[in-house]
Amino acid sequence: MKGPIYPVIVPRWGMTMEEGLLVAWRVEEGARVAAGEELLEIETQKIANTVEAPQAGILRRQVGQAGQIYPCGALLGVIAEHSVPEEEIAAFVTEHAQAARAEHRDLSAAAPSKLEVKGHVLRFLKAGEGGTPVLLIHGLGGDKNNWLFVQPLLAQGRATYAVDLPGHGESSKDLTGINSFKDVADVLVAFLDQLAIPRVHLVAHSMGAALALDLARRYADRVASLTLLSPAGVGVAPSPEFISGFIAAKSRREMTAVLKMLLADERQVSSDMVNELLKYKRLDGAEAALRRFAEFLSQETRPASEALAEVKSKVHIIWGTRDSIIPPLNAGAFSSNVRLTLIEGAGHMPHLEKSARTAEAIEAALPQEAP
Amino acid sequence: MSRKTYQKALNEALKQEMRRDPHVIVVGVDVAAGYTSRAEDAPDDQEGGGMLGATAGLIQEFGAARVIETPISESAIMGMCAGAACTGLRPVGELMFVDFLGVCFDQIFNQAAKLRYMFGGKAKVPLVIRTTVGAGLNAAAQHSQMLHSIFTHIPGLKVALPSNAYDAKGLLINAIRDDDPVIFMEHKGLYEQVDEVPDEPYAIPFAEANVVIDGDDLTVIAFSKMVHVAQAAAQRLEKENIHVELLDPRTSSPLDEDSILESVEKTGRVVIVDEGNPRCGMAADVAAFIVNKAFAALKAPVELVTAPHTPVPFSPTLEQAYVPSVEKVAAAVKRTMAYPSARA
Numbered sequence: 001m002k003g004p005i006y007p008v009i010v011p012r013w014g015m016t017m018e019e020g021l022l023v024a025w026r027v028e029e030g031a032r033v034a035a036g037e038e039l040l041e042i043e044t045q046k047i048a049n050t051v052e053a054p055q056a057g058i059l060r061r062q063v064g065q066a067g068q069i070y071p072c073g074a075l076l077g078v079i080a081e082h083s084v085p086e087e088e089i090a091a092f093v094t095e096h097a098q099a100a101r102a103e104h105r106d107l108s109a110a111a112p113s114k115l116e117v118k119g120h121v122l123r124f125l126k127a128g129e130g131g132t133p134v135l136l137i138h139g140l141g142g143d144k145n146n147w148l149f150v151q152p153l154l155a156q157g158r159a160t161y162a163v164d165l166p167g168h169g170e171s172s173k174d175l176t177g178i179n180s181f182k183d184v185a186d187v188l189v190a191f192l193d194q195l196a197i198p199r200v201h202l203v204a205h206s207m208g209a210a211l212a213l214d215l216a217r218r219y220a221d222r223v224a225s226l227t228l229l230s231p232a233g234v235g236v237a238p239s240p241e242f243i244s245g246f247i248a249a250k251s252r253r254e255m256t257a258v259l260k261m262l263l264a265d266e267r268q269v270s271s272d273m274v275n276e277l278l279k280y281k282r283l284d285g286a287e288a289a290l291r292r293f294a295e296f297l298s299q300e301t302r303p304a305s306e307a308l309a310e311v312k313s314k315v316h317i318i319w320g321t322r323d324s325i326i327p328p329l330n331a332g333a334f335s336s337n338v339r340l341t342l343i344e345g346a347g348h349m350p351h352l353e354k355s356a357r358t359a360e361a362i363e364a365a366l367p368q369e370a371p
Numbered sequence: 372m373s374r375k376t377y378q379k380a381l382n383e384a385l386k387q388e389m390r391r392d393p394h395v396i397v398v399g400v401d402v403a404a405g406y407t408s409r410a411e412d413a414p415d416d417q418e419g420g421g422m423l424g425a426t427a428g429l430i431q432e433f434g435a436a437r438v439i440e441t442p443i444s445e446s447a448i449m450g451m452c453a454g455a456a457c458t459g460l461r462p463v464g465e466l467m468f469v470d471f472l473g474v475c476f477d478q479i480f481n482q483a484a485k486l487r488y489m490f491g492g493k494a495k496v497p498l499v500i501r502t503t504v505g506a507g508l509n510a511a512a513q514h515s516q517m518l519h520s521i522f523t524h525i526p527g528l529k530v531a532l533p534s535n536a537y538d539a540k541g542l543l544i545n546a547i548r549d550d551d552p553v554i555f556m557e558h559k560g561l562y563e564q565v566d567e568v569p570d571e572p573y574a575i576p577f578a579e580a581n582v583v584i585d586g587d588d589l590t591v592i593a594f595s596k597m598v599h600v601a602q603a604a605a606q607r608l609e610k611e612n613i614h615v616e617l618l619d620p621r622t623s624s625p626l627d628e629d630s631i632l633e634s635v636e637k638t639g640r641v642v643i644v645d646e647g648n649p650r651c652g653m654a655a656d657v658a659a660f661i662v663n664k665a666f667a668a669l670k671a672p673v674e675l676v677t678a679p680h681t682p683v684p685f686s687p688t689l690e691q692a693y694v695p696s697v698e699k700v701a702a703a704v705k706r707t708m709a710y711p712s713a714r715a
Binding site: 250253271284 | 574580
């Protein structure tokens with residue numbers, strides 16, 4: 001074989017997804033693609049999104065056809081260099097189709113679980129096995145589904161846990177006993193204790209980053225590394241218009257207007273996204289919980305140097321260049337041991353907007369472990 | 372989150388609100404049916420709880436003081452509920468079929484709907500009247516009507532028409548928490564409908580339409596079970612490259628006028644689907660509103676797909692012909708899309 005061959009498959013976006021409609025290819029067969037480039041559009045009953053190139057190379061085959069429905073894990077395309085002979089590509093298509101499908105099903109068909117921690121019921125989704133686990137922490141108003149596109153990729157090498165913070169998603173909304181990010185971090189540490197997880201790689205988004213920083217400062221021995229996406233708590237205050245607008249939004253119109261601030265490409269604000277958030281916000285206690293978290297967040301006013309000073313683990317910051325909620329700082333704002341990756345063209349949700357590139361950036365900076 | 376039927380969603384809403392607020396009571400014929408306090412008399416699998424099981428398990432948990440069985444006396448049920456509501460309770464009265472509400476119009480129209488107004492806001496009537504509507508079950512002319520437009524006509528009443536299990540729970544909770552009388556209309560043909568329904572309580576605000584499908588070509592506005600008929604038509608039309616936007620207003624009073632206008636201004640073409648009779652009906656009402664407020668945006672006449680101006684037939688064949696069908700909706704959409712060239 002003259003170089004590797006990479007499959008392009010139907011991803012599984014959430015546990016209920018069984019199949020997807022290939023709406024259209026964005027790239028011609030035979031074209032050169034960059035890693036993270038949008039290859040094709042997939043639509044399910046609940047969601048529409050693009051599938052990005054897992055690696056750079058030539059799109060040697062378009063196996064999937066537009067207008068057809070394929071099961072999760074089905075082979076849609078093949079990426080390889082010109083140096084790989086045609087017959088190897090053909091053999092790969094035949095052999096890989098079945099294997100990829102079975103493997104992908106095993107990986108992420110798991111249902112979310114619930115666990116009672118210090119009086120709070122937390123919902124979480126585990127995917128993958130082994131290694132030092134990754135704990136994924138969402139931002140204000142988010143939930144485990146924010147990691148829908150990123151978690152399956154990270155789970156290929158290790159156990160991953162995407163958790164709904166107290167007051168969020170399907171975790172309990174009663175915040176009795178929670179009066180600061182410290183208290184939330186304590187709940188997360190107790191969560192790890194109950195699952196007998198000694199150390200984790202923390203991957204946290206926006207408000208979750210401020211929370212993760214507190215956890216990393218006070219429980220240094222529990223944190224193997226810290227990856228912060230579009231982070232709050234490092235000196236840039238999140239847009240107050242967004243936070244107050246998001247908390248106040250009750251109707252579809254109000255929510256749509258607020259979410260347009262969140263993404264770089266406002267056309268990506270789908271009805272499903274709006275509906276899911278409204279469904280969460282209608283739950284008893286959700287709005288009160290959001291107000292409490294926004295209060296905690298408003299207390300995080302330390303500059304980057306101070307916020308990161310007491311963190312002992314490696315820190316990797318990932319930021320969308322077009323984030324208008326927490327506009328990105330440049331590398332000069334951080335000390336030299338902080339790694340900064342900018343995701344070109346992403347807004348405040350790089351893990352949703354540019355998921356393949358974001359997953360790749362997270363993976364690239366995670367310390368390698370002996371298998 | 373789990374998948375639940377419309378019936379289970381209604382039952383969960385009642386239980387959760389009764390747990391949250393001791394002022395919530397349930398009143399009606401057979402709301403505790405099948406239940407007996409003498410264990411030896413109780414059939415093993417019988418939880419009780421009404422003709423369709425929406426009140427199952429309530430009598431066991433909340434007792435006879437809050438789950439009140441009544442004789443078949445509709446005006447007494449409604450009068451009692453309206454009075455109880457004025458004193459600070461939050462009654463959920465049940466009348467099995469909307470067709471029987473006619474015998475208690477005075478209690479509803481002249482008492483419940485008027486008291487807050489006539490006492491200058493000093494009285495309030497936080498009352499919910501649950502009832503079933505709709506044809507399709509071969510229940511004949513006296514057990515199959517919609518009648519939602521009659522209640523929509525009366526100022527002082529609110530009218531909810533949940534089209535799926537998620538909305539059934541959220542709208543019923545909102546209705547119970549609302550300080551005005553709400554006519555809550557459950558379509559008999561939707562009780563088995565299954566949807567993702569959160570386990571936690573939640574309230575869906577009134578006058579907040581659900582955009583069931585996004586589209587640019589034409590707006591379909593459908594109520595109650597007709598949302599599903601319109602959805603099937605839209606899926607069929609999608610294959611012919613007609614992209615329908617489907618709106619479910621969820622409540623006919625108050626009506627989400629903003630969402631309707633926003634959609635009509637985008638598409639310029641409208642089909643309204645309603646299982647009610649056409650004269651002075653919901654479809655005519657919405658059509659008049661659109662023509663009045665968005666005339667400049669319209670590219671074609673507003674089409675109405677409704678039941679005919681007849682009683683609901685008992686004959687299964689005729690009943691099928693009576694209820695608006697996927698075919699009729701699809702044909703109306705195509706006529707509207709083709710206007711003016713192919714107008715019949």
